[in-house]
Amino acid sequence: MSAATEAPLLELDGLVTEFRTGGAWHAALRGVSFALARNETLALVGESGCGKSVTALSIMGLLPPANSRIAAGRIRFAGRDLVGLSEEAMRKLRGNEISMIFQEPMTSLNPVLTVGFQVAESLRYHRGMEGQAARRAALELLDQVKIPAAAQRFDDYPHQFSGGMRQRVMIAMALACRPKLLLADEPTTALDVTIQAQVLALLAELKSAYGMAMIFITHNLGVVASIADRVAVMYAGAIVETAAVDELFARPTHPYTEALLRTIPRVDEDSAGLAAIPGQVPPLSAMPPGCRFAPRCALREAECEATDPALAPLPAAADHRVRCRVRAPATAAPRHA
Amino acid sequence: MTESIAAVPVERPAAAHWLLQLRRAFNANATSWVGLVVFLVIVALALLAPLIAPYDPLDQDIISRLEGPSAAHWFGTDSYGRDTLSRLLWGARLSLVIGSVSILSAMLIGGTIGIVSGYVGGKFDLVVMQAMDVLLSFPSLIMGLMVVAMLGPSMGNLIIAIALTAIAPFARIARAPTIAVKERDYIEACRALGYSDLRIMAVHILPNIMAEILVMGSLWLATAIRTEASLSFIGLGVRPPVATWGGMIREGFENILDSAWLSIFPSLAILLVVFSLNMLGDGLRDAIDPKLRGGE
Structure with missing residues (x-):
């Protein structure tokens, strides 16, 4: 793929997004960086509260302005920095060049407007289509x-x-203006398994047909294997491991990734119960000072609780980067960011 | 009646959703039908007044003044010998026009204030709603008195006065569901599609709360007609000799002991209109209970 030589379509650089709770600002994203090429699908994986959706909303500029802010970092999309872009300019991008589909198809369509109207609306709004032309284009999308x-x-x-069917309609609405980037926030979580497979196949098909890049947010690693080119595993507001999808499944390196993979029930092994990761993601206001995963980590060493490791490439594969001082000891240099 | 409505095919609902919602509400509640039919009959009579009124409402016939109901004058004549039935029919036009124009303006202005205030939220919402509370603190008759006393009695000023009293209630009735609707996922989806706030409010929130506003409108139309009659009764309405129901009651009041029908017929007319509108509105309000709307 020539993607490597091209400038990436989307590039996040040290993105810090903060929320205000109880009068103080707490970082929900702590320096998230990744790049996404045209046609590429990146899966953002992690459990609830790790910052997947906040990443998507930061890119869309849809964070509630009253109690959230992007404190540092850049979001470069097609050569433009989206951080600090006016609301007016963001509105022209949303639904047009960057689209998003949501988790809940049952509540993401307006109950009082017809499906056709809602699909055509985006075309009327962004493309200035009218009457029959918009209707025909919307029908084609459906x-x-x-x-x-x-x-x-x-x-x-x-x-x-x-x-x-509603999720298909949502997809039609999101893709109406042929966006360059699609953010899919757990689009299949609310669907049952067979429907889920159909929707995933549809998304993959449309993605290659339209030449879109896609960020696919999920906590379901099975879905990741079938749709993503690359995976970024997030934990407590930071990417802890990122690699090509085959590489990640073949050599999960961060203890959190390992633990996530262990939680997938297997049909070819007998087991008494489901594996779980003990504990939960620490709240924003009480993050541990060192490695955020240390309190739940089986490989924890004393040093882990003091210094936060950096995301650094593994010696064997430069594209496989891990944030762990035990598993990737070369990267254990303390970070004073 | 109910059957003919139910016979409309549901497979391809071309009508707006809030119309369907109102239709369901009608079907669920027979009293709203009775109210609607009575009200529509009154509206029809008012519209047809030039054709069906037996006499000119302003024609004086001093020979036959203060006559009781008879074959020639069904509802009798007043102290100038004018036909009460004709004046009643023509007066209905005025009452309904004043009532509906003032309530439609209040709906438009109050509804807009409510939607914007609820949608924007925060301090803006707080300030706007407190201003509405100030407006609400005046009883509608007192507010009407103040405005008409300041601007002078005329049809236009009467409309302004009544509209002013109704703006705050419409702002409140529009604001509450707006606050609920704006948190729904589909509004978030609209933002993700890049729609402007104006578009979200007008295209996506308004149809969701339209039914509530219309129900409120039917109830407030009754209040407006009553307020108009009250102001006319105390001489702050449209000037004589134009026939208005409130004015007729007052004129009849001067002869109440020997010609009671002069006040009774316009009073009954007001009663009938207010009653029919309240039946309509109450029935619909029961049917459009928010609890029943959750399943959609």
């Missing part, structure tokens, strides 16, 4: 996301659609 008998269902209301 066909592309494989809504059966789209023409008959065009004027139906969302409550007449099933969850999987």
Whole structure:
């Protein structure tokens, strides 16, 4: 792929996003950096509260302005820094060049407007299409996301659609203006497994048809294997391990990644119960000073609780980077950021 | 009646959703139908007044003054010999026009204030709603008195006065559901699609709260007609000789002991309109209970 020589489509550089709770600002993202090439799919993986969705909302500029802010870092998209871009300019990007689909298809469509209207609306708004032209284009989109008998269902209301069909409609809306980047925030979590597989296949198909880059947020590693090119595992607001998808599954290196993989139930082994990672993500206001994962880590050493390791490449594979001073000891230099 | 409505095909609902919602509400509640029918009959009579009124409402016939109900004058005549039925029909036009224009303006202005205030939230919402509370603290009749006393009695000023009293309640009724709706996922999805705040409010929030506003409108129309009658009764309404219901009651009041029908018929007309609108509004309000709307 020539992606390596091109400038990346999206590049996050040391992104720090903070939330205000109880009068003090706490970092929900602590220096997140990654680059995404055109046509590439990056999976952001991690358990609830680790900053996956905050990353997506930061890129979209949809964080609530009253109690959140981007304190440091840059978000470069197609050569422009989105941090500090005016709301007006962001609005022109949203739904047009960057789109997002959400977890809950059942509540993400307006119940009082017809499905067809909602799909056509984005075209009318961003592309200035009118009347029949917008209707035709919207119908075509509904066909592309494989809504059966789209023409008959065009004027139906969302409550007449099933969850999987609604998620297809959401995808049609998000892709209406052929965005360069799609942020999919757990788009299949609320769907049952067969529908999930259909939606994933659809997303993969549309992604290559449209030549989009995609950030796929999930806590389901099974989904990651089937859709992603690269994976970034997040924990407590930072990327702890990133690698190509095959590499990550073959050689999970960070203890957290390992633990996540262990939690996937296997059909070929007998086990008494489901594996779990003890403890939970520490709250924003009470982050441990050293490695954020140290309190839950089996490999913990005294030094882990004092210094926060940096994300550094493994000696064997430069593209595989890990934030752990035990597993990647060369990278244990203390970070004073 | 209910059947003909239910026969409209549901497979392809072309009507806006809030219309469907109102239709469901009608079907669920028979009293709202009765209210609607009675009200529509009154509106029809008012519209047809030039055709069906037996006499000119301003024609004086001094020979036959203060006559009781008879074949020639069904509802009798007043102290100038004018036909009460004709004046009642023409007066209905005025009452309904004043009532509906003032309530429609209040709906528009109050509804906009409520949606914007609820949507923007924060300190803006606080300030706006306190201003509305100040408006609310005046009883509608007192507010009407003040405005008409300041601007002078005329149809336009009456409309302004009544609209002013109704803006605050509409702002409140629009604000509450706006606050609930703006937190829904589909509004977040609208933001992710880059829609402007104006578009989100007008296209995505308004149809969600339209039914509530309309129900409130039918109840407040009754209040507006009552306020108009009250102001006319105390001489602050449209000037004589134009027929208004409140004015007719007052004129009849001067002869209440020997010609009671002069006050009774316009009073009954007001009663009927207010009653029908309240039946309509109450029935709909029961049916559009927020608890029943959650499942959509």
